[in-house]
Amino acid sequence: MIIKKIKEFEENGYTILEDIIPTNEVRLLNLELQESADRFGKNNNGVTYLATTINFCQSFDKYLIHPDIKHLMLHYLGEDYRISSTSTQINEQNNKKGDWHADWPFCVFNGGNINKPFPKKVLHITCIFMFIDFDKEVGSTLVKPKSHLLETNPTFEGDPYYGDYEDQINIKGKAGSVFVMDSRLWHASDVNKSNKRRTSLVVRYAPWWLNLEVFRPNSFDRKKIIEEKNKFGSLYPSVKKNAFSKINDEVKPLFEHWLEK
Numbered sequence: 001m002i003i004k005k006i007k008e009f010e011e012n013g014y015t016i017l018e019d020i021i022p023t024n025e026v027r028l029l030n031l032e033l034q035e036s037a038d039r040f041g042k043n044n045n046g047v048t049y050l051a052t053t054i055n056f057c058q059s060f061d062k063y064l065i066h067p068d069i070k071h072l073m074l075h076y077l078g079e080d081y082r083i084s085s086t087s088t089q090i091n092e093q094n095n096k097k098g099d100w101h102a103d104w105p106f107c108v109f110n111g112g113n114i115n116k117p118f119p120k121k122v123l124h125i126t127c128i129f130m131f132i133d134f135d136k137e138v139g140s141t142l143v144k145p146k147s148h149l150l151e152t153n154p155t156f157e158g159d160p161y162y163g164d165y166e167d168q169i170n171i172k173g174k175a176g177s178v179f180v181m182d183s184r185l186w187h188a189s190d191v192n193k194s195n196k197r198r199t200s201l202v203v204r205y206a207p208w209w210l211n212l213e214v215f216r217p218n219s220f221d222r223k224k225i226i227e228e229k230n231k232f233g234s235l236y237p238s239v240k241k242n243a244f245s246k247i248n249d250e251v252k253p254l255f256e257h258w259l260e261k
């Protein structure tokens with residue numbers, strides 16, 4: 001099964017892993033994530049967002065190393081891969097449509113990007129854990145299949161692109177599934193036309209050697225590459241010691257590099 005998923009990931013730039021979180025737990029986790037994001041997050045353009053969610057809620061920890069996810073990460077990122085971010089993203093009813101982009105480090109709008117032409121190598125993997133069924137109605141992620149094979153993306157064109165592509169599709173998957181993409185894949189947030197909150201947890205995985213310092217509050221690289229140049233750059237607060245102590249022992253190594261000093 002996982003061999004088929006790897007083939008899909010390679011060909012299309014993404015795959016869907018089903019049944020990662022059991023149905024009975026999805027509902028509880030959805031509520032827990034919503035509660036944390038409402039309390040500690042912020043809302044921008046109709047999207048409620050909470051960076052470094054692992055600081056506020058640890059109950060999803062074991063799913064981060066589900067055997068299927070682990071298999072994929074080991075295959076592409078090698079041993080000692082780690083987690084670069086855990087962000088709750090709730091697309092509220094009628095949120096603003098997002099621009100087409102690839103994720104960091106391939107996105108010009110997110111400081112510390114690498115230049116085109118991109119290397120033909122998986123450098124970063126974005127996983128979107130679904131807490132409700134994903135379909136067009138709820139504004140599931142829009143993707144342009146196979147775009148991970150291109151050496152560029154629309155963020156290199158200057159103005160953000162909010163239009164359509166002929167071959168774009170909305171990701172479909174049941175709650176408890178994970179949409180896994182090569183961070184080079186062109187994608188965008190769609191509009192949630194339902195009356196449900198589209199809860200997702202966006203978790204990114206990186207090889208140990210990928211420099212993540214631009215995300216770290218007050219780091220030398222962040223000051224030099226983002227702040228002094230007045231650029232936008234995602235900021236991921238450190239993992240608090242108290243939160244870290246509550247993480248499953250097998251999952252801890254994925255967060256050690258981001259533990260507060």
Ligand SMILES: O=C(O)CCC(=O)C(=O)O
Nearest residue numbers: 103140141188189190202
């Ligand atoms: O809202 C979505 O489905 C896409 C989120 C997104 O663009 C991202 O996490 O980079």
